[in-house]
Amino acid sequence: METWIRPPLRTLRCRTVARGRLQQLNYIRNLPPQQVEEAELETHLSESVAxxxxxxxxxxxxxxxxxxxxxxxxxxxxxxxxxxxxxxxxxxxxxxxxxxxxxxxxxxxxxxxxxxxxxxxxxxxxxxxxxxxxxxxxxxxxxxxxxxxxxxxxxxxxxxxx
The missing domain is CATH 3.30.300.20 (K homology (KH) domain)
Structure with a gap:
């Protein structure tokens, strides 16, 4: 029986691509992209879509x-x-x-x-x-x-x- 040993350090990765202005798409593994956006200074956070x-x-x-x-x-x-x-x-x-x-x-x-x-x-x-x-x-x-x-x-x- 083979014993699996957990590696002490695991590297996680995220690739962030700017979509213009203050919006980003974050790519992690093969998951759908996660959107992150900063509200513009004159915009309320509640008006952001992400x-x-x-x-x-x-x-x-x-x-x-x-x-x-x-x-x-x-x-x-x-x-x-x-x-x-x-x-x-x-x-x-x-x-x-x-x-x-x-x-x-x-x-x-x-x-x-x-x-x-x-x-x-x-x-x-x-x-x-x-x-x-x-x-x-x-x-x-x-x-x-x-x-x-x-x-x-x-x-x-x-x-x-x-």
Missing amino acids: PNASEALLAALGSCLSIGLHANALAQSIPIRSLEIKVEGDLNMTPVWGSDDVQPKIIGFASIRIAVTVDADASRKALAALLEHTVLWLPVASTLHNPVHLDVSLAPPAAALA
């Missing part, structure tokens, strides 16, 4: 937490009947666009709050311990609260690749 990048990050965090909670609950034989996760974050947009007040301040989320509503066959104490354990092992949450190496470079012109 999430902006910061909202997509909150969705990734909530999805990661949901998957982690389900997996850890299963491992502990805790059946979950329902799970809802509300994620909200405070984001100062003025320095991002280079408008208004450009004095140095936090760029990105200053604070993110998560409220978890779970209906499961377990005590509140057990559910709190499950949540605490799960959050410690979330890759998206860890990326947000631990420094991560970010390597950005300019790719060669398309003509040089031909």
Whole structure:
């Protein structure tokens, strides 16, 4: 019987293609493209047809937490009947666009709050311990609260690749 060993590091990829103005299509594996768009400065977020990048990050965090909670609950034989996760974050947009007040301040989320509503066959104490354990092992949450190496470079012109 062959034993499969999980590689210690896995590379995930996303190709983002600008569609003009403030719209992007993100290609991941062979899935349908995911649209992300920034609302124009004079447009309200509610008028956008797709999430902006910061909202997509909150969705990734909530999805990661949901998957982690389900997996850890299963491992502990805790059946979950329902799970809802509300994620909200405070984001100062003025320095991002280079408008208004450009004095140095936090760029990105200053604070993110998560409220978890779970209906499961377990005590509140057990559910709190499950949540605490799960959050410690979330890759998206860890990326947000631990420094991560970010390597950005300019790719060669398309003509040089031909």
